[in-house]
Amino acid sequence: MTKIIKPGKQSSIFRRPSSETGIWSWITTVDHKRIGIMYGYAAFFFLLIGGLEALVLRIQLSQPDNNFLTAAEYNAMFTMHGTTMIFLAIMPISAAFFNYLLPLQIGARDVAFPRLNALSFWIFIFGGAFLYSTFIFGTAGAPEGGYLSEEVGWLGSAPNGGWFGYQPNAGMKYSPGTAMDYWAIGLQILGIASLISAFNFITTIINMRTKGMRFMRMPVFTWMTFAVSFLLAFSLPIIAIALFYVTFDRKFGTTFFLTEGGGDPILWQHLFWLFGHPEVYILILPAFGIVSEVLPTFSRKPLFGYAAIVFAGFGIAFIGFGVWAHHMFASAISPVAQAGFGLSTMVIAVPTGVKIFNWLGTIWGGKLKLNTPMLFSLGFIGMFVIGGLSGVTHSVVPADTQQTDTYYVVAHFHYVLFGGALFGIFSGLYYWFPKVWGKMYNETLGKLHFWTMLIGFNLTFGPMHWLGLQGQVRRTWVYAEETNLQFWNIVVTIGAFIIAVSIIIFMINWIFSKRKGEKAPFDPWDARTIEWTIPSPTPEWNFSKAPEVKALDDFWHAKYEEDDEGRAVRKESAEQLLIELEEEGLNPTENIVLPNPSYFPIVLASGLPFLGYAVIYKSIPLALIGSLLLLIGSFGWGTEPLEEEVEDEEDNNEEYLDNV
């Protein structure tokens, strides 16, 4: 007899949440798919806010000597734009993919620690809310000796020291008020969220793989998740400590990064970029993984050089730890260090180049189907190559000292993070849309989205290369008319608005298709990996029984065989197989034990912002409230079992499983 074991009402000291629909079911969920979806929506919301901030910046720069924004507001806007896009948009949207797909791709029922997974999501939400509460509670006064006006409006009351918070500019003397404290503590909270999810994913990949899923049979996206998790786990502790120092400097009178007390501002740059450069790969590797899934599927060929792509990914992750000082060539670091880091920066282009050639080899000679995911993946390759090449130019130290802090650098990292990471992410959003919602998106609107975004993107960031080389300086809110920079700045602003239009097309497509789209066929893309062997939308229990994997691209081998000339031919039994799989996926024959929903992740997470406010306002009551919430959360967590005890008919086995 099949049953899905549901929580009892009173299995711990507290009543357990039991709703299956409605808002409470989402708040208490520990299901990796729901958490993934919530990550996705939250991240997209922040992406829109970050985008609006960018549009405001572009309006200000569309005319020379414009006064749409004051200098203080401009500082706040570019700081929040960078911080939001990196920590609140791209990172969590990658986390959405990890959460939804990772267990499906390795054939697991959930991640290793489902409640920790919910905890990291809620910490991320509270961290984002905490950071943005600066617009309500934060203050940013005039720096000593500066010429910014004393009074700033709400738009200017946000962190204003740049997303990498260079010291001593981000210290109390030059950034008075509380805004930069919100930044330091907000990033601290967001870091905890990412750190927890990194442990979770590493453990999941190592220990939750299904039968036959050897390491070298894992899909490339899973491999890239693995690499990203390592990068997170080993780089976030460094920035966490550095942010501690910043908070101590600003709040408790220490001088870690302030020269007047014997501190060392360059140390901040080291610690920040020790984290910050791996962070770049944290942002781009998930897109590498997505593209490596999409290209073979739509080229109808296996991925060219699977092992090479995997090892190149880890090569990038490893070397990515050894190039951080190329962000500091303009700082006072020794010539030996400059030469060394210049070399390592050139070296890291090699594994990246390996990947590009593998992707080109994959599409070479394939029967390409140019659906929207494929278009975005192809766009990704093109744009990423441009961004990668301008990146290599930074490894030449004398050239870099010219380019540092100009729009050339801005162009470079937008080609990598927008043309790279975001194009890859959109590719993935379209590719797995049928899996998540069981509907098809509108192909025409999808293609329209791609072309408007590609045009808008290149109009926005292409001209920034020559603006930068002409000397337009990054992070200044006006430029003089005599500089002759006006023409390209207007083009850039128009491009930015075209991107905004493309995003609106995407949203319309998403909302419309999700409600009224055609029902998705069982295997819409003729795909290769095992997440497509289950019905769409994914059933609550993922796989009815643990799949057994026999090869890399297992699903493909189930559908295709080689003919005498080595060509792939679809088996006659393939159609029958799909029908059987759908039948089996919807009607499990074994008992299914799912992790129970829990209130405690959100309770535990809600304590952190209170502790943050307590540090900013040095308030004992707030600290007590925060600690109390943490205490209640962890006590409840520790005393409730993750799953119900299951009395098996054959043997009364009463062990709890993975009670963390």
Added chain:
Amino acid sequence: MSEEHINHPTPKRYVQIAIILGVLTAIEIALYYTEDLVGAFTAPLLIILAVGKFVIVVGWFMHLRFESKMVNRFFAGGMILALILFAIVMIERASANFS
């Protein structure tokens, strides 16, 4: 779980290990007081002793010796990465001119 723990040391062996750790600590403190006699060797000796204690606790008390290769590699990986990165930062900062 039983097979996994068969090779773990006995309580008697744990006490012996603790005695070794205590003796190493005593030597460390003695070194501190005899710095004038030992001279330039003090610091390297102290570091060697600390590393020795570290390895003993990790290997025996934390059972890393008896753990799977995966765990060993992980811990060693974190350790080596940290040592390399921080050595570079320390050398770079020490070579910077602050006078």
Added chain:
Amino acid sequence: MSNAHAYPHEPTGVETRKLGMWVFLSTEILFFGTLITTFMIFKGREFPGIKLTDVYDIPFTSISSFILLMSSLTMVLAHNALEAKDQEKTRVWLLATAMLGAVFLAGQIYEFTEFYHKGFKLDTNIFSSTFYVLTGFHGLHVFIGVVLLLALWGIGQRQQGLTLEGGMNLEFVALYWHFVDIVWIVLFTVVYLI
């Protein structure tokens, strides 16, 4: 493990939670590594005002270091007793570990107060700042460890006692505790002796 799941688990043979704990400890190396690096960098610099060598008391710190070291022994004995399914001994050794940890913490609080009264404060100079943040961060770890140990001890009072399989697991609390101890082995040498 339970076969309520017909689901495969742990292809590596390492228990999932223990693996998670080792991953966590590997990243803790980076936390303390950053702190120690900062300490070493500033140790070599010139700074005004009072120094640690003016205020510290090596015999006192040696004794508290020794106490923390011995708490690792009691911890491993508790683990050993649980493997032998001796609940009584497990509880005794657990409590002993928590007490030794608490004594170490008390020693640290006493030491901090002494230093403070002698004028070695958080914002006295760059050296005192790094000293307090570094040793304070370790102290926080010891505090969390003591809380975990006492919680385990409390769970051990229940009818069914402690197990090595489910719930709050003695094994990974033990791993954490030993880790806190090895960090102090390094800190004692780096901060006080060299």
